[in-house]
Amino acid sequence: MPVSAIRAEGVSMDFGSLRVLHGINVDVSEGEVVAVLGPSGSGKSTLLRCLSWLTPPTEGAVYLQGERLGVAVAPDGRQSRLSAAKLARQRSRIGMVFQSFNLWPHLTVLGNITEGPVQVLGLRPGEARERAMTILETVGLAAKASAYPATLSGGQQQRVAIARALAMQPELLLFDEPTSSLDPELVGEVLDVIELLAARRTTMVVVTHEIAFASEAATRVIFMDGGRIVEDTLPATFFRDPAEERSRRFLERTLRRYAQFGSHRSAEG
Amino acid sequence: MVDLAILSQALPAIGTAAVVTVALTLAASLISLVVGALSAAVQLGGGPIGYALSRTYVSLMRGTPLFVQLLVVYYGLPPIGIRGQAFLAAALAIGLNSGAYTTEILRAAILAVPRGQLEAATTIGLTWGKIWRRIVLPQAFVTSLPMLTAEFTIVLKSTPLASVIAVTEMTYTGVLIQSRTYSASEVFLTIAVGYILIAQVLMRLSRSLERRTRRLRF
Amino acid sequence: MDWSDIIPYLPDLARGFLKSIEIALLSAATALVTALLLTLASATGNAIVRAIVAAYTEIILGLPILVLLYVIYFVLPKFGVRFDETTAGVLTLTLYYSPYLAEAIRGAVAAVPVGQVEAARMIGLGELSILARIVVPQALALMIPSATGILIGLVKDTAILSVISVEEFAYVTKQVVSHTYAPFETWTLVAAVYWVTLALFETLMRGLERRLSRFRPKVEFH
Numbered sequence: 001m002p003v004s005a006i007r008a009e010g011v012s013m014d015f016g017s018l019r020v021l022h023g024i025n026v027d028v029s030e031g032e033v034v035a036v037l038g039p040s041g042s043g044k045s046t047l048l049r050c051l052s053w054l055t056p057p058t059e060g061a062v063y064l065q066g067e068r069l070g071v072a073v074a075p076d077g078r079q080s081r082l083s084a085a086k087l088a089r090q091r092s093r094i095g096m097v098f099q100s101f102n103l104w105p106h107l108t109v110l111g112n113i114t115e116g117p118v119q120v121l122g123l124r125p126g127e128a129r130e131r132a133m134t135i136l137e138t139v140g141l142a143a144k145a146s147a148y149p150a151t152l153s154g155g156q157q158q159r160v161a162i163a164r165a166l167a168m169q170p171e172l173l174l175f176d177e178p179t180s181s182l183d184p185e186l187v188g189e190v191l192d193v194i195e196l197l198a199a200r201r202t203t204m205v206v207v208t209h210e211i212a213f214a215s216e217a218a219t220r221v222i223f224m225d226g227g228r229i230v231e232d233t234l235p236a237t238f239f240r241d242p243a244e245e246r247s248r249r250f251l252e253r254t255l256r257r258y259a260q261f262g263s264h265r266s267a268e269g
Numbered sequence: 270m271v272d273l274a275i276l277s278q279a280l281p282a283i284g285t286a287a288v289v290t291v292a293l294t295l296a297a298s299l300i301s302l303v304v305g306a307l308s309a310a311v312q313l314g315g316g317p318i319g320y321a322l323s324r325t326y327v328s329l330m331r332g333t334p335l336f337v338q339l340l341v342v343y344y345g346l347p348p349i350g351i352r353g354q355a356f357l358a359a360a361l362a363i364g365l366n367s368g369a370y371t372t373e374i375l376r377a378a379i380l381a382v383p384r385g386q387l388e389a390a391t392t393i394g395l396t397w398g399k400i401w402r403r404i405v406l407p408q409a410f411v412t413s414l415p416m417l418t419a420e421f422t423i424v425l426k427s428t429p430l431a432s433v434i435a436v437t438e439m440t441y442t443g444v445l446i447q448s449r450t451y452s453a454s455e456v457f458l459t460i461a462v463g464y465i466l467i468a469q470v471l472m473r474l475s476r477s478l479e480r481r482t483r484r485l486r487f
Numbered sequence: 488m489d490w491s492d493i494i495p496y497l498p499d500l501a502r503g504f505l506k507s508i509e510i511a512l513l514s515a516a517t518a519l520v521t522a523l524l525l526t527l528a529s530a531t532g533n534a535i536v537r538a539i540v541a542a543y544t545e546i547i548l549g550l551p552i553l554v555l556l557y558v559i560y561f562v563l564p565k566f567g568v569r570f571d572e573t574t575a576g577v578l579t580l581t582l583y584y585s586p587y588l589a590e591a592i593r594g595a596v597a598a599v600p601v602g603q604v605e606a607a608r609m610i611g612l613g614e615l616s617i618l619a620r621i622v623v624p625q626a627l628a629l630m631i632p633s634a635t636g637i638l639i640g641l642v643k644d645t646a647i648l649s650v651i652s653v654e655e656f657a658y659v660t661k662q663v664v665s666h667t668y669a670p671f672e673t674w675t676l677v678a679a680v681y682w683v684t685l686a687l688f689e690t691l692m693r694g695l696e697r698r699l700s701r702f703r704p705k706v707e708f709h
Binding site: 052094105106164237 | 602605608611621624628644673703
């Protein structure tokens with residue numbers, strides 16, 4: 001029986017009178033690399049924000065390693081909001097990478113990466129620096145340790161953001177369209193890093209438009225449409241023989257565009 | 270604490286003074302607008318000398334207290350043959366002071382017109398004069414309207430300073446009544462409410478213009 | 488009229504100038520603290536607290552500072568609240584300028600992208616740490632331009648305190664003028680001193696802004 005890394009139970013999300021997620025159930029086991037696909041507005045990013053409790057869902061529960069996220073459950077079953085400190089502690093176990101990087105511009109690359117380990121995990125600054133440098137080697141940016149984010153390209157900034165998340169040694173990583181705000185020629189360097197992590201069996205949920213990444217690096221594909229999970233299957237099955245009409249149409253549209261303009265991956269040869 | 274009898278006696282005088290306050294606000298705003306438009310034009314299209322002149326004017330007006338400017342103008346007018354014109358001195362000083370801020374507002378609004386539009390206008394053969402009159406200024410005027418109205422609220426709030434050169438606007442009238450009747454609370458609270466009411470009219474106008482011009486943004 | 492008539496009065500003018508600086512520094516400090524409290528109150532307070540702050544701001548936006556000064560100096564004593572001239576002056580400057588400074592603080596904090604705060608939350612930083620380590624360092628640099636403009640206004644408005652006989656620069660100048668009978672020359676000289684002082688202040692603040700935002704490169708990377 002695989003160990004559940006993160007699990008959503010009946011997660012629904014309303015924005016005003018609009019329901020953008022309809023009772024989502026999903027269970028991600030340790031070592032899985034889940035690609036979440038779907039058209040714009042299908043609820044993929046909202047689901048990710050619910051999984052990280054940045055946007056607490058209107059209904060439903062999320063469990064991190066079996067532990068209820070953001071909600072304290074008393075022995076008598078009564079539920080209340082988890083204290084801010086405890087919620088912060090839970091979130092530190094989830095790594096999140098945003099579409100717009102969200103690096104802290106007033107800190108150097110090293111400062112961005114050591115902030116969490118020093119302030120939250122209580123590492124000594126020297127220890128944190130060592131850990132950060134090792135990770136920077138992995139993402140290929142050791143030379144930029146003392147640079148400020150604004151001097152980096154988008155691809156470099158996103159790799160720093162991944163390094164920042166990794167430095168917390170999280171139990172899983174959530175990626176919210178990590179390559180969507182990058183120039184086409186910079187997408188490859190970021191996907192390379194994510195694929196490297198996938199190869200190391202890091203537990204990941206990746207919301208993405210990158211079909212090639214989903215088919216090559218993911219171990220599981222979730223296709224969402226209209227705030228519901230339409231298909232949840234193996235990449236091979238999804239791409240070769242999608243069960244649902246909606247998935248088929250999405251794939252046709254995407255692959256046609258893909259054939260026309262080529263993969264981002266081909267840009268780096 | 271508040272004597273209504275005194276208040277009812279003082280109200281007609283305060284009302285008359287309120288008219289002076291509004292007149293002073295209008296006169297100073299008009300001067301501000303004319304001077305500001307000239308200064309902005311000279312700064313953007315007047316070569317290095319025009320630029321330096323306009324910048325110095327702006328810096329001087331923003332870098333010294335209006336209180337001091339008022340006295341310089343008031344004492345500077347008699348030597349050039351203008352005597353006993355406190356209202357004129359006040360309107361000039363407040364208008365010239367505000368003109369510096371109007372310069373900045375108009376300058377920003379003019380620079381906010383995208384350069385591509387000017388290039389497009391030249392390619393269809395419009396002359397520079399026509400580009401200014403038909404493309405740049407109409408847009409700059411609309412975008413700057415809310416800011417200008419806000420600036421005129423500040424002009425209104427500057428007019429009490431005219432009391433130091435004995436212009437009988439609202440605040441000076443208040444001081445006069447207070448020194449005669451010792452009824453500070455009645456008088457000053459009333460004129461405070463008077464200013465807030467007039468300012469509310471201007472601020473609401475500014476906000477509604479802001480909403481409208483946002484929809485109108487070309 | 489001769490400019491040299493002013494020379495004997497230069498020490499008096501200098502004393503008034505220093506008094507103005509003293510009042511300006513004190514008022515700026517109290518106004519900044521009050522502004523911070525107003526910002527916190529409207530950000531974290533309940534509906535009633537927020538409504539009070541909003542009403543206070545709206546009143547100050549429409550009230551001339553000279554009228555506020557008269558209310559504090561002439562009206563409050565009728566209700567048993569009495570201040571000496573300098574205290575009334577500092578109080579007026581504080582009450583008048585704190586809502587403007589609060590708006591500058593609010594604007595600067597709002598200019599820090601919310602995504603940066605979310606990234607900090609995901610790292611597990613507490614809300615106070617996020618404020619102190621992520622938001623404030625950036626907001627400080629962001630608020631300097633608007634705060635500088637507001638503080639220049641505060642310095643200039645110290646001159647208004649002369650109407651209640653606070654012995655600051657403008658008040659001393661009025662006294663000197665009554666001896667020299669050279670109002671135009673004296674006021675021009677005083678204007679020049681204000682101008683140079685405020686230009687210096689503006690340069691200092693620009694330098695501070697550059698220091699605080701040295702993480703922003705001058706040339707954008709593409």
